[in-house]
Amino acid sequence: xxxxxxxxxxxxxxxxxxxxxxxxxxxxxxxxxxxxxxxxxxxxxxxxxxxxxxxxxxxxxxxxxxxxxxxxxxxxxxxxxxxxxxxxxxxxxxxxxxxxxxxxxxxxxxxxxxxxxxxxxxxxxxxxxxxxxxxxxxxxxxxxxxxxxxxxxxxxxxxxxxxxxxxxxxxxxxxxxxxxxxxxxxxxxxxxxxxxxxxxxxxxxxxxxxxxxxxxxxxxxxxxxxxxxxxxxxxxxxxxxxxxxxxxxxxxxxxxxxxxxxxxxxxxxxxxxxxxxxxxxxxxxxxxxxxxxxxxxxxxxxxxxxxxxxxxxxxxxxxxxxxxxxxxxxxxxxxxxxxxxxxxxxxxxxxxxxxxxxxxx
Amino acid sequence: xxxxxxxxxxxxxxxxxxxxxxxxxxxxxxxxxxxxxxxxxxxxxxxxxxxxxxxxxxxxxxxxxxxxxxxxxxxxxxxxxxxxxxxxxxxxxxxxxxxxxxxxxxxxxxxxxxxxxxxxxxxxxxxxxxxxxxxxxxxxxxxxxxxxxxxxxxxxxxxxxxxxxxxxxxxxxxxxxxxxxxxxxxxxxxxxxxxxxxxxxxxxxxxxxxxxxxxxxxxxxxxxxxxxxxxxxxxxxxxxxxxxxxxxxxxxxxxxxxxxxxxxxxxxxxxxxxxxxxxxxxxxxxxxxxxxxxxxxxxxxxxxxxxxxxxxxxxxxxxxxxxxxxxxxxxxxxxxxxxxxxxxxxxxxxxxxxxxxxxxxxxxx
Numbered sequence: 001x002x003x004x005x006x007x008x009x010x011x012x013x014x015x016x017x018x019x020x021x022x023x024x025x026x027x028x029x030x031x032x033x034x035x036x037x038x039x040x041x042x043x044x045x046x047x048x049x050x051x052x053x054x055x056x057x058x059x060x061x062x063x064x065x066x067x068x069x070x071x072x073x074x075x076x077x078x079x080x081x082x083x084x085x086x087x088x089x090x091x092x093x094x095x096x097x098x099x100x101x102x103x104x105x106x107x108x109x110x111x112x113x114x115x116x117x118x119x120x121x122x123x124x125x126x127x128x129x130x131x132x133x134x135x136x137x138x139x140x141x142x143x144x145x146x147x148x149x150x151x152x153x154x155x156x157x158x159x160x161x162x163x164x165x166x167x168x169x170x171x172x173x174x175x176x177x178x179x180x181x182x183x184x185x186x187x188x189x190x191x192x193x194x195x196x197x198x199x200x201x202x203x204x205x206x207x208x209x210x211x212x213x214x215x216x217x218x219x220x221x222x223x224x225x226x227x228x229x230x231x232x233x234x235x236x237x238x239x240x241x242x243x244x245x246x247x248x249x250x251x252x253x254x255x256x257x258x259x260x261x262x263x264x265x266x267x268x269x270x271x272x273x274x275x276x277x278x279x280x281x282x283x284x285x286x287x288x289x290x291x292x293x294x295x296x297x298x299x300x301x302x303x304x305x306x307x308x309x310x311x312x313x314x315x316x317x318x319x320x321x322x323x324x325x326x327x328x329x330x331x332x333x334x335x336x337x338x339x340x341x342x343x344x345x346x347x348x349x350x351x352x353x354x355x356x357x358x359x360x361x
Numbered sequence: 362x363x364x365x366x367x368x369x370x371x372x373x374x375x376x377x378x379x380x381x382x383x384x385x386x387x388x389x390x391x392x393x394x395x396x397x398x399x400x401x402x403x404x405x406x407x408x409x410x411x412x413x414x415x416x417x418x419x420x421x422x423x424x425x426x427x428x429x430x431x432x433x434x435x436x437x438x439x440x441x442x443x444x445x446x447x448x449x450x451x452x453x454x455x456x457x458x459x460x461x462x463x464x465x466x467x468x469x470x471x472x473x474x475x476x477x478x479x480x481x482x483x484x485x486x487x488x489x490x491x492x493x494x495x496x497x498x499x500x501x502x503x504x505x506x507x508x509x510x511x512x513x514x515x516x517x518x519x520x521x522x523x524x525x526x527x528x529x530x531x532x533x534x535x536x537x538x539x540x541x542x543x544x545x546x547x548x549x550x551x552x553x554x555x556x557x558x559x560x561x562x563x564x565x566x567x568x569x570x571x572x573x574x575x576x577x578x579x580x581x582x583x584x585x586x587x588x589x590x591x592x593x594x595x596x597x598x599x600x601x602x603x604x605x606x607x608x609x610x611x612x613x614x615x616x617x618x619x620x621x622x623x624x625x626x627x628x629x630x631x632x633x634x635x636x637x638x639x640x641x642x643x644x645x646x647x648x649x650x651x652x653x654x655x656x657x658x659x660x661x662x663x664x665x666x667x668x669x670x671x672x673x674x675x676x677x678x679x680x681x682x683x684x685x686x687x688x689x690x691x692x693x694x695x696x697x698x699x700x701x702x703x704x705x706x707x708x709x710x711x712x713x714x715x716x717x718x719x720x721x722x723x724x725x726x
Contacts, residue, residue: 028601036597042663146501150452153382167708168618169667173423177590178382180597181618185662221661293710300653308649309717316714320706 005227008199011065013054016047017198018191019184026051026182030058035127037152039137039163039176042184045222048164051184052133055162060091060126076106086111090122092131098139105144108134112148116155129160137163138170145172152178186221195223196230203234218248251286252294259298266340271333278332288328292319292335299339307346314338383593384586387561392433395426396553396585401544405434412438412489416514416523418538420530421546424584427526428497430546435493440486447474452497462509466494470517492521499525500532507534514540548583558588567596568607576610580617591616620664625672631655632720639682640723652720656713666708670698670715677719690722 010016013023013030029035038055040048056064066089074082082103087094093115097104112132120128134140140148152161152175161179168176187195193212200207211233219226258277261270281291296315300308314335322331389395392405401419408414419427439447449469451461474492496502514523514537525541527533558574561567574592581588594616595608614621629635631652633645659669674695678688698715702708 025598025601029597032597032601034597034601036594041665043661046663146498153385156382167667168665169702169708170705176618177587180594181616183615183618183663220657289707293707296710300649305649309721312710312714312717316701316706316710319710320701320704323705 003228004199004203004231005224008202008227009050010054011057013051013058016051016054017195018187019047022051022182022184023054026055027058029180030055033127035059035129035160036180037161037163037178038182039165039168039171039179040182040184041165041168043186043221044166045219045224045226046184046186047223048184051182052162052164056092056131059131063125064089064091066090072111074100074103074106074110076103082107091120091125091127092133094133094135096135097144098136102141104140105147108140108144108147109151112151112155112159116151116159119158129158131160131162133162133164135164136166138165138167142172145175149174149178187223189216192216192219192221192223192226196226199227199230205234251281251284254281255291255294256298259295259302262299262336262339263302263343266344271337271340274336275329275333278329278336282329288322288332289319292322292332295332296335303343304346307342310342311339314342382590383561383565384589387557387564387589388429389426389433391437392430395430395433396557397549398426398430398546401430401546404544405430409434409437409487412487414438414489414491414493414522416518416541417525418530418533418541418543419524419526419546420528420533420543422548422584423528424581424586424588425546425548426585427546431495431524431526435495438487438489438493440484440488441482443486443488447492448495449492450495450497459503459505459509462506462513466510467513469494470513470521473520490520493524494521495524495526497526498528500527500529504534507537511536511540549585550583551578554578554581554583554585554588557585558592561589562592565596567592568599568605570607570609573608573610573613576613580613580619618665618668620669620672622676624659624662624664625669625676628655628659628669628673628716629676632716633723634677634680634683636676636680639680640687645720645724649717652716653713656709656716659712660709666712667699667702670695670702670712683723687722687725690725691719694718694722 013027016023040052042048053064067087068089070086070088072084072086074084076082080103082100084095084097084100084107093111095107095111097107100107115130115132120130148161163171163175163179165171168181193209193216196212196215197207215226215230215233219229254277258274261277262274264270278291282288292315296311300311303311318331318335318338321334322328325331392402392409395402417431419431421427435448436444449466451466469492472492474490499507510523523541525533525537530538530543555574555578558578562569562574577588577591577595581591591613592608595612598612598616599606599608626636630644631647631654633640633642633647635641635644659666674692677683677691677695680688683691694715697718698711701711701714
């Protein structure tokens, strides 16, 4: 049995629950032969991938749902072998080039040339072109993006690109100007509750409004997360009645306890204890950026309003340094130490009744 | 992209003109067609008449016609038949390290051009006895590759001319730049780009609401390629609708990824500023949570932080009612945030930090 997220994923453009205007546009685009390159962007869990698959189905019919997974080997100019997993059907191919880090340009060049130079052989196919889906396009290196530029125009007859990204900031301007930009906003609370009720109806039970509200507020516009949480709740408490707390992912609760520990005591001793916990989080493959951001958010909730801006300032400062540095743990620790200092100073000042806050960071 | 143009000029697989991007379809055919850039065109006209060219370096912002000019010039010099054998065009999507300069460019540069036969379309072309190497996007070539060019440019100058095309002339190493005569391309004036885009709209039968063409030109900011792409994308969307409807301003905003004014206004209010009155103490008292909420909302709606920041800056800085010091502090905060975003910082966190700094600066004034 599949998860609800997959089981109730809309399969065609008509089934989509929100952004009707967008669906109508995509539908009319698919109906004309002149289909442009598209760049889908929006926060995660907003439904970008769902929409992409719906568009493909609109273009080619049910054939696109027969997927197979291949492992392809690419060879870099320096003779290194790269293994890349690609998902493909007869009509499209989907890849995540950012998996191979700095060598993504090789993958882009090779696979696009290959697709672009072979014509569609299936005479029954509805379209003369194949579609290449590139996931996490904002994680592509500049070189890889530059390599896309020419290919996008040169092979327009045989191939269309669909890029999927969280933000357009990291996509270079020449690519942006060659694509139709499609923004997929996260669903509003009403739209989410409609989807939740729809799923509940399909599963033949009714969802109390209080439960729906708590799911929605905890998932912050991420519909995938909402549905996963919903299913987990249903497993735990089949009747969904009364006050139920939303099951948060383990790591979020864990970070919350770390934040509480930091708030309780600011000392070198405590820093050492916390370090062990941070290591544990990292060794469970929670991305360091997420750890730092979530920790900062929890801390901001706990501290006095006066030092909130400072906490954010240092979080932003160390987050950036972490991206540029190599060893992530240093910067998370540095943030925690800095936070302890800020908090302690504030408390001491409070004791001394010296309320002249030095807000010039 | 420009290789595409050179391909379509040469006999080869023909492309359905319906599927061709308009930027290619309406690329100027002769250098007289090039919009604006009178000075450059005048000099090149002279060069064309005397069939002698210097090495050239074209620089200027994107979409001002650099590649179009050199391609049109090459076509007028050599005609369609010789275009392929006499012109080598390389751009950033080709492998262009030092090995390519040493092998491909050098091999091409030292071939002596064959003698001229009559052109197949009956026209006579000047066909000067040299070849042309176009290095598009030359500012992305490595320093080493550029150094390797130096000697090649001189040794084979009898039979080969180089044309380097780039956005930033400072990225071209001095020894190469001093071997070329430089041409600067200015951003297009509104009037000439408007004439061009109206011509295309008419030729393609595009129907628009009033003022939409001006809006496109404004958003493109002197970049003609961007303007034409916007027009074509919008046309695709609207012609696909049943029945076809004229292009509206809203869809141009959506295509170009520009954030609507309401979103920017909400952010301005969160940091304690209104467009009418400048700093408003009542709004500043909104506190930390207001700012956090406003930034979270922007993230949730999927706007890209870079674009939001740019428009936020454009809305905030010209406000006359904000005193100089808070305004300067705000400008610093915006600049810091832009740098952080360029270096790959987390969008939400950095934008939040920037807004808090701006709010703090406003509270001061």
